[in-house]
Amino acid sequence: MTWGMESPSNFGDYFLDGDYVGFDDALISYYLNKMPDKDKAEMGVSDGFSHPTFYGKFIRELGWLKPQECPEEFAITHTRSKSFGSLIELGSQLPAADEDLKALIERLEPGIHQFWPIKITMPKGETYPKQFYGMRIGKFF
Known part of the structure; x- marks a missing residue:
């Protein structure tokens, strides 16, 4: 199946303004302390x-x-809104899908795309009530 999506051009219901919590520090720690040299070479980050x-x-x-x-x-x-689209974009162009969209994509293209739960925290610290999943698109044309 072929499908396309357009990245939003400004913050709102489909493009959230914020940042990952602790992610950069965790990535750097992984790179410095646990990432095998072979993996660094394959990614081109040996230096x-x-x-x-x-x-x-x-x-x-x-x-x-x-x-x-x-x-x-x-x-x-x-944020200007208290609800978001079923497909949103987070920092660094990471798409995230809600439960319904994730289920639909997995039913149409099983095993192609990678999903993992991602917590969305609102500006006042409360957790957004709907579960979202980070989504790595597995096939590009």
């Missing part, structure tokens, strides 16, 4: 850590993400 290289795995067909490459929480800094 040093590169945010764009790791974040590039969100939006390009560069293989399955390891658990430590999947952000667990996204904190919204401000």
Whole structure:
């Protein structure tokens, strides 16, 4: 099945303004302390850590993400809305799908795309009531 999506051009119901909680520190720690040299060479980061290289795995067909490459929480800094679309974009162009869209995509294209739960935290610290899943698109044309 072929489908397409357009990235939103400004913050709102489909593009959340915020940042990942603890993710950058966890990625750097993984790179410095646990990432095998072979994996660094394959990613082209043998000479040093590169945010764009790791974040590039969100939006390009560069293989399955390891658990430590999947952000667990996204904190919204401000929002005009209390509800979001079924498909949203988080920092570094990471798409996230709600439960219904995730189920639909998995039913139509089983085993192609990677999903993991991601907590969305609202500006006042409360957890967004609807579960979202980070989504690594597995096939690009």
